[in-house]
Amino acid sequence: xxxxxxxxxxxxxxxxxxxxxxxxxxxxxxxxxxxxxxxxxxxxxxxxxxxxxxxxxxxxxxxxxxxxxxxxxxxxxxxxxxxxxxxxxxxxxxxxxxxxxxxxxxxxxxxx
Amino acid sequence: xxxxxxxxxxxxxxxxxxxxxxxxxxxxxxxxxxxxxxxxxxxxxxxxxxxxxxxxxxxxxxxxxxxxxxxxxxxxxxxxxxxxxxxxxxxxxxxxxxxxxxxxxxxxxxxxxxx
Numbered sequence: 001x002x003x004x005x006x007x008x009x010x011x012x013x014x015x016x017x018x019x020x021x022x023x024x025x026x027x028x029x030x031x032x033x034x035x036x037x038x039x040x041x042x043x044x045x046x047x048x049x050x051x052x053x054x055x056x057x058x059x060x061x062x063x064x065x066x067x068x069x070x071x072x073x074x075x076x077x078x079x080x081x082x083x084x085x086x087x088x089x090x091x092x093x094x095x096x097x098x099x100x101x102x103x104x105x106x107x108x109x110x111x112x
Numbered sequence: 113x114x115x116x117x118x119x120x121x122x123x124x125x126x127x128x129x130x131x132x133x134x135x136x137x138x139x140x141x142x143x144x145x146x147x148x149x150x151x152x153x154x155x156x157x158x159x160x161x162x163x164x165x166x167x168x169x170x171x172x173x174x175x176x177x178x179x180x181x182x183x184x185x186x187x188x189x190x191x192x193x194x195x196x197x198x199x200x201x202x203x204x205x206x207x208x209x210x211x212x213x214x215x216x217x218x219x220x221x222x223x224x225x226x227x
Binding site: 033042058088090 | 148154155156158200202210212214215216218219220
């Protein structure tokens with residue numbers, strides 16, 4: 001157990017809907033990164049949050065957005081869901097001054 | 113060319129043998145490298161990090177890094193059935209050290225340890 005929690009664990013949505021995923025970082029960690037893992041693939045970096053601001057973004061469209069709160073927890077929002085958004089969404093936390101990241105259990109999203 | 117490449121496997125080794133997992137990366141400026149283990153249906157679990165050329169050992173696991181060849185590997189000694197999982201190589205491409213990583217992952221190598 002890494003101490004990183006995510007909710008919900010599973011989610012089913014239909015195309016065009018919006019979804020919000022949540023992550024609580026490990027105690028002492030102030031940086032949260034989000035990744036998308038499609039079936040059979042490695043995780044892909046979506047974006048990272050530090051000091052409540054986005055600090056780097058991968059190759060994902062603007063309909064993927066996020067927030068970080070003063071307690072370092074974070075949300076990932078996806079608008080206008082597409083079938084290809086079906087994946088495991090992983091949150092990883094770390095200290096800003098350290099490179100090692102620890103993953104939460106993930107949220108499995110299915111878009112129908 | 114993919115930024116981080118791994119053989120998808122499956123790599124099948126008998127119990128007690130050494131499993132050797134390999135990874136190559138594209139950006140010569142990369143400084144930080146990680147191995148994660150992922151069981152089916154679960155999230156990635158950190159096994160090891162390595163930053164300097166050479167070997168780094170932790171129990172049954174040894175990570176090897178060769179920056180000149182842009183190659184990182186993971187050796188698992190005395191492989192156990194519980195080691196059967198997908199092993200993900202992750203690289204902080206082009207990044208410096210000392211701040212939070214933005215990791216690029218390979219597709220993973222599936223390891224099967226047979227009895």
